[in-house]
Amino acid sequence: MRVLPGSFLTGYREDLLAAFDDGLRRARNQGRAAGVIFVLQALAELPGVARRLRLGEGGHRAAGGWGVDVRHAWRSLRGQAGLTAASVLILASGVGGVVAIYSVLYSVVLRPLPYAEPDRLAVLWTHNLRTDLPDGTSYPNYEDWRRRSAAFQDMALYFRPDFTTVTLSGGMEPVRVHAGAVSSNFFQILGVDAVLGRVFDPTDLDQDAALAVVSESLWLDHFGASSEALGASLIVDGLAHRVIGVVPDWVDLPWPATRLWTLHDAAGLARGPMGESRRSDLYVVLGRLRAGVSLEAARADMGEVTGALASEYPDTNSELGARVAPLLDEVAGAEVRRSLWLLFLAVVLVLLISSTNVAHLALVRGARRGHDLALRSALGATRTRLARQLVTESVMLAIAAGGLGLLLGTSTVAALSANLHTLPRADAIGLSPPAVWAACACTLLASLAFGLAPALLVAGRAPRASLATVGLRTTPSDRRLRDALVVGEVALAVVLLSGTGLLVRSARSLAAEDPGFDAEHVLVGRLNLGPGYASGAERDRFFQAVIDRTSALPRVESAGGVEALFLRRIPDLSIRRVGDPPGQRDAQPRLTSDAVYPGFFGTVGMRLLEGRLLEPGDAGRDAERVAVVNQAMAEAFWPGEDPVGKRFDWGDRDGSDAIRVVGVVSDIRQAGLAEPPVPHVFTPAGERTQWMAEMDLVLRTRAEPGELVPAVRAVIRQMDPEVPLSQVGTAWERYGDGLSTSRLRSRLLSLFAALATALAASGLYALLNETVVSRRKEIGIRMAMGADGGRIRAEVIRSGLRLTASGVVVGLLGGALLRGLLEGVLYGIEPTDPITFATVGAVLAVVAFGASWLPARLATSVDPVATLTSP
Template sequence: MSDRLRAFFSRLRAVFSKTRLDDDFNEELAAHVDLLTSENEKAGMTPQEARRAALVRLGGGELTREIHRETRGLPFLEVCSQDFRYAVRTLRRDAGFFAASVCIVGLGIGASATIFSVVNALLLRPLPFQDPARLVWIANDDGGTGGLSAQTVQVDPFLEMRSQNQSFSDMAGYFAFYGVGDSKLTGSGEPERLTSVPVSENFFPLLGVQAQLGRLFNDDECKWNGPRVVLLSHGLWKRRFGSDPLVVGRALTLDDALVAVVGVLPASFDFGSVFAPGSRVDLYSPFPLTPETNRWGNTLSIVGRLKAGASVQSAQADTAVLGARISKEHPNRNDFVPVLKLLTDQVSGKVRPALILLASAVGVVMLIVCANLSNLLLARGAARQKEMVIRSALGAAKGRLVRQVLTESLMLSCCGALLGLLLAVVGTWFVAHLSAVSIPLLEKVRIDGRALLFTLLMAVLTGLLFGLAPALRMPQAQLSDSLKDSSRGSSQGHEHSWIRSALVISEIALACVLLAGAGLLVRSFLRVMDVDLGFRPERAATLRIDPSSGYSTQEQRNVYFTEALHRVLEVSGIQAAGLTDQLPLGRNRTWGVAAQGQVYKRENYPEGFVRIVSDGYLGAMGIKLVAGRDISERDTKGTLPVVVINETMARTLWPGQDPVGRIANIDVDRTVVGVAGDVHHLTLERGAGSEFYLPIRQTQDYGSVDLVVRTNLPPRELAVRVREALRPIEPNLPTTGLRTLQELVDKAASPRRFVVVLLGGFAAFALILASLGIYAVISYSVSQRQLEIGIRMALGASPATVRGLVLRETLRLAVVGVALGIVGALVLTRLAASLLFGVTPTDPLTFGVVVAVLTAVAALAGYLPAARAARIEPMSALRAS
């Protein structure tokens, strides 16, 4: 084995020392020639005869050198090097073909690498936690309306589950109802709204997250009324504090109270990208697991770490039994029905079908790219037929010719891959900075080693695929046949034409599948955006205006709310204003609610989404009042408890009856004073559930308060005017955080829009490639049929007849391709049914538009060659033949 290795490395060194070895051999060969020449001269030959005889005896100078090179080096590598140099010279002479091919491959591979990077970040790459395969999401299936309250867990059941289960080494949780921008930072620069997430003491240790600076929370800080401390996110530390390491230990003024910074988390930990896609989280505070927080009801989202040897299935069985026992032992608590899944599935499960669809679309695009480039290479090969036949006649084996064509195709694909890699870097940067798109882990999208390997693999596969057909169709004709082929055609030319037509048909069929899928998703997206949300997002905006700590009692807060609304309504350009603790399409919570006098089983007890609002809220949101009256400024703590319910709740509690004036048992007995229209509060697609509105002046069971205004003012000007109006009663009100309601709607629609835009782009690219393929094939067909067309016109055919002849050929290809594509689309679009809304996978309108578009594009692509054919001069065509 060592002898073989030594021989291999010796040959390898010879490849890279070619000039030196040639010089050495030439010297040695010259010495032998001189020696033999001298001997021949001594034998009586003339000097010329002696030298000639010496060269003949040695086998000839050039032949001897070639034999020596093959003996000392790696012949295959040297032959490949020759093929490479020849390919460079050939492609350099055909710069237009080279540029077009590289651009097509580059766009295809760039799109592929970008989508692969997205799939890699969301589905393939492990979550950025320690041993993420053992992390499990533990949700609650408490029934009800399906809101967040029914999916979260109460503190006491959580503590019992954590201590008594047999499957998890630890469990941790965070407060699921944290508010976006619910913390106000003052005293250090401009006031700013920050998002703070309360977490249990062991939350970060369970995930394997260590503080970059300082430390994590300790036991004392996680007690009720314990020391007020926070951990800073890496982003806030860098943005607000300039990466100052001395920030640890500093006291910040947060919500008008001093809070100590105990640490800074690393940049690798991004809570928002995993647990709250599309949201930025700035701070983390301790969440006490105490009787006080237990009284808040279902509030915890839970993550567990499996013990060694435990699986999700075994843990599900274990916790199900334990949850049922806990609920039975404590019938007055909220039920805990554990539903387990791997944290990875929880994070990316909802986007998995969309990502698989996009990856499939990329695969279709790459097949179209390969078919298109195969057509280009076939046309180029036909133009080079004489060259290949002559090389074959001179002794080149078919394998050598095939290798030459594949070398050219691989060179094209590798150059295209370099361009594609640059496009992918730009594409992944753009995707990673789509902050308004609520897709998990999107910020983690980047080109990594796995993406580079994928790009290299795509380059090789693409080069082999689009070079395969031209390589296998190497000319086998005799030289005389090749010379005749230019004028009268040959069977091989017709065979090439058939292959090119088949490739174009496949391009059209694949483009048809992509267009059908994209069309269905576009129609679904338009249906979603056309849903009656129950409120009017246009010309409305919201701003967090939590009262400061100086307004601590209910009475003081009521005064603040009244004064704030009066001042805001005095601002020119604001038509309506109201307050709410929960905005649509965000977090939500549910309370039990019952019609007075009705008895319900525990499992059927009615629930409704609760909104705590002020007077003017329905008007500011554009929610219609169906019956009764709106909440009033006079609905305070000392007056009759009232409630406004939505239409769904009215039908649920009092079917077929007028609910106004009836009593609903909620936190207290409340009189229904009005019925509001239904609102989509959970998602754009999901219809409204039961919902009720409590007066903000009659309860303190809310965290943050958002001001909603209906206005014609631009957002930036609106924020400044509102701050100025409220400055007398709230001097530290931040102007950051103002959002339009349309932004909330757009964020809710962002995952669907993301898929629609990408798939639509791929479909458009496929359509362009298919049209180029049609144009190339019909143009080549016209050039090959010049003699036929000239004869037809000489015999009296009109230009219109010739145009019709060419267009019929074009439409024949289009009809076959569209027919095959429609059949494929009818089968494949059913797989995307879960992504559709309000549209069936076989929607006739979508398929009709796709057929019309493809037919029109095919006709347009074929018209230019048809027009050129109609301008052929009969005599010129005959002379050229």
């Protein structure tokens, strides 16, 4: 009975039921079958009655269901297939961009960390107040922080070595995996439980055996996911460790892709024979805030703690503060976060531009159908009815565009994924529910923007006026809206183009910087010698032999070795020049250093500026201690002098056996192109470099570096199958890790800018063109009256340029908002760079001129009579 209209039921429900009862009773008197037939007949007639009743109710509402709207909309969209397809494609490209970048932004920056109450997790660094740089923390300071801080519930620490990988060996090909050495409460702070076995706990430190926790993937690869892994032995850098538990793969601390955690006895080390200075920087501290404590409160609290420590230990702590950052920011990284937000802003601008274009197309569609709508309006269709139909059309357009945009966005992410793997948390990049929501939200917003306004405009027009203006196709309110669209579109394009222009110019000036080396055709790989190589002499012999043998390989031009190639280090070494009084080192710049084998300089293409390079004899046990310094070092310590022959020693030692500078080489921008070179010392690697258990092997090749990898591996396996070669790649790959983000960013931005320019240019053209076309009649009349075609053309072009100019002004004002975002991202260029803004203005002026000139010429070249007599 529910199928019957409600109004009918309210009137007749009781009667209906009574009649049914009585009818059934009478039918039953004639037998059971008759009763069943009665019921069936009564039911069968319901749909028909319902339909007739609905038809009868209020006449034309029958023709007004959403189904009818959808059918009408479909017919009308299909009738203007070209415009429809253009609208869908334009909007889809805008939505696709937003979906793609939002997917990345969400996975990397916005997605909450997988740990328990991740908002309460923070990373604490020592803040060096003199250099204003973050640094590691010493164990004594960590102990005091942990004890005194009121804001933190607890703190844990992890060891911060130069290299985060260890060698796993024993009964298999040795592999290098990322590993973290952590305090016993590390997993408790994160709130991570073991999926098998257990995580570390404080009593573990009392045990004699070295313990390890492994990731699920290591568990799978190494132990075949067997429960026998618990208690099994794992050889980590030559030392046996007992596996006590397995944790999920998503635990990506201390670093991304960590697969092994060992227990680090920081307290034991600090109490040991070496002791530990409060100045040391061995650890990074992880803290869990007390519930309800804000980051600001924690910062203030740590300020007090470090202030008190500074006055208690003035020798060591006077320059040390603490820096508290949310763990999420630390994981994503400031640079990456800023880049992604920038890209997101760019795609939103592209979406806005495409929405303006589609809004205009909707206006054109509305204008072309003005007659149709006016007619229907005159025949009695209400304005609401017409508006509803137009809205239905835009909703259908939006759904199509949103779906297509979602597809475009997903495939873009897939296509970009090769470039994205260097981003933190990149493993989860993909289509996520929030990205789908983002697509829905922006499609909805865009469809409101482009659909509703023109719909209201068309529907709000008096029918007779519309019928009368059919020939002219536009009304003054149309024109105002259209003008606003031109100005808005130009303004958006200016913002996007100028932002991109700045970033592209910045990337250019960055690329123009001399990195100080020639990294083309250079292959790098890292060798790691285990405890089997006990003495410096043994290690030296092995490294030297690898260099000799690989340099003899065909297609290898030269080979060399270095402690660490392109390692980003905080300069922390100090020297004392011979002749300087002691105790001055705090006033001097800090430096970095590397031990190198002789072939290194030539292999990476560093240039000798003065003196000589290191030679094989320099490393001998009895040879004089010598070094080669870089230009930055020469300028910092011997400004205006010839540094060759000058002598110095490390730290504050006096110069009885001082190091003599034998040569100066060109600077290399160790920490990336955007970072100024740091003073650097190259010492000869050899017997005396006892500590050097790892070396980067560098080879200059005459072929694609990748082709030589198998041969190099074979050489090393032949010498010692237990020695792994890891981090194999070209020198550019090694150097460019940080650069790749900025390169990807400027490449993507250029892509979006090109898309935006194309959209804005075509939009501008279409808008101005439509403006001229709508004035065709007027132009025709004026031409017929003898007006000069040239003057009309000039007038049309002037009005086009005037609109564009207003848009440029608005856009420049809007561009000022970008300044804050771009500062710190740009290199070698100001956010107000006049050349960029002038270029953008000029480009848009040319587009605007072209867009108005062509239609103006068309309008004035047509026979006035033809124009006037056309409908």
